[in-house]
Amino acid sequence: MTFRLLSCDGGGIRGYISSTLIARLNKDTGGKLLDNIDGYAGTSTGGLISIALAAKVSIDTMVSIYENDAGKIFTENSAYFARNAEKSRQVAQLAQQPLAGPGIFECQYTANGLHDTLLPYLGQTTFGDITDKLLVINAARLDNGDPAGGSWTPAYLNNCGIQADYSDISLLNAALATSAAPTYFPPHNIPGLGFFADGGTFANNPVLNGVLVALASGRAATLSEIEVLSFGTGSTPVAISEKAVGDPLSWGVTRWLWPTASDGVPATPLLGMMFDLSANNIADIAGIIPNGKMVRINPPLPAEVPLDGYSAQDYHYMQQAIDAAINSSQWQDAVALVNSW
Numbered sequence: 001m002t003f004r005l006l007s008c009d010g011g012g013i014r015g016y017i018s019s020t021l022i023a024r025l026n027k028d029t030g031g032k033l034l035d036n037i038d039g040y041a042g043t044s045t046g047g048l049i050s051i052a053l054a055a056k057v058s059i060d061t062m063v064s065i066y067e068n069d070a071g072k073i074f075t076e077n078s079a080y081f082a083r084n085a086e087k088s089r090q091v092a093q094l095a096q097q098p099l100a101g102p103g104i105f106e107c108q109y110t111a112n113g114l115h116d117t118l119l120p121y122l123g124q125t126t127f128g129d130i131t132d133k134l135l136v137i138n139a140a141r142l143d144n145g146d147p148a149g150g151s152w153t154p155a156y157l158n159n160c161g162i163q164a165d166y167s168d169i170s171l172l173n174a175a176l177a178t179s180a181a182p183t184y185f186p187p188h189n190i191p192g193l194g195f196f197a198d199g200g201t202f203a204n205n206p207v208l209n210g211v212l213v214a215l216a217s218g219r220a221a222t223l224s225e226i227e228v229l230s231f232g233t234g235s236t237p238v239a240i241s242e243k244a245v246g247d248p249l250s251w252g253v254t255r256w257l258w259p260t261a262s263d264g265v266p267a268t269p270l271l272g273m274m275f276d277l278s279a280n281n282i283a284d285i286a287g288i289i290p291n292g293k294m295v296r297i298n299p300p301l302p303a304e305v306p307l308d309g310y311s312a313q314d315y316h317y318m319q320q321a322i323d324a325a326i327n328s329s330q331w332q333d334a335v336a337l338v339n340s341w
Contacts, residue, residue, distance in 0.1 A: 003220035007207040010044025010200040011233025012307025016066035018231040029338040036341040039134025041210025043199040047178035054135040070310035075113035127159040128167030138199025139177040160217035205279035232298025299325035
């Protein structure tokens with residue numbers, strides 16, 4: 001029996017791209033996409049989309065949240081910035097530029113805005129309440145609680161009892177955990193499990209985690225039964241040229257994690273590279289899925305859109321990526337796959 005998986009990458013505000021494309025593909029196929037999906041896999045912002053769809057929140061609602069609520073979601077951590085105002089001033093003076101972007105001494109944003117945005121839709125719903133669809137959400141557990149010696153662990157929060165029994169975990173807690181991007185948002189505490197960080201730290205593209213749980217739970221008997229639609233959040237034209245590297249011995253913490261773009265180096269290059277390459281690497285490995293049974297849509301962005309970028313220009317760039325996706329051969333492949341269901 002065919003098992004149909006919808007997989008959504010991380011990418012912050014660029015979830016606007018994937019949610020808009022999902023809405024458009026569902027419309028172009030007469031509702032067949034969301035009517036026939038058997039499971040959702042998501043990381044970070046893709047985790048928010050997956051959780052919402054599993055909880056019967058409409059995809060149009062998610063598009064609206066990305067369009068209208070970004071300013072609320074990215075609530076500045078102002079109370080803590082004040083505590084470190086002098087430190088920030090000194091660092092900014094050393095850099096000879098305004099200090100912006102991810103926090104250095106504190107996380108840039110609180111999670112209050114995201115919590116308050118999602119609460120009316122998710123309420124107290126738990127993984128155990130989701131019975132009709134597979135749901136797999138990636139989050140990095142900072143301590144697995146092993147009394148013999150704890151370790152940070154990739155967690156595949158799911159409703160199938162794979163890895164652990166997560167049935168009592170609320171979807172809201174999972175959403176806050178999977179999207180706790182380091183330096184942007186604080187680690188999130190799930191009662192009984194401890195603190196978590198963004199799942200993009202190990203699998204920004206969650207497709208293989210979804211496949212793994214589908215097989216391990218028996219929802220799919222074999223890999224050949226699985227069909228996948230994988231949505232990225234836009235391929236960013238970002239690189240570090242040989243000239244920008246300069247003296248390689250100068251690449252310490254302040255180069256890899258500097259919060260603003262400078263001298264041809266993007267802001268926080270370590271995080272950006274980690275998230276992008278993780279997604280691309282997993283997309284390549286997912287080629288083990290039989291030919292014709294996985295379609296990936298990850299359109300090129302004309303310019304960088306930061307994880308927390310929601311200016312009019314950022315939305316313009318994202319719309320250009322959306323238009324590019326709809327006019328691509330991959331889009332036609334996706335329409336054909338869904339129409340075959």
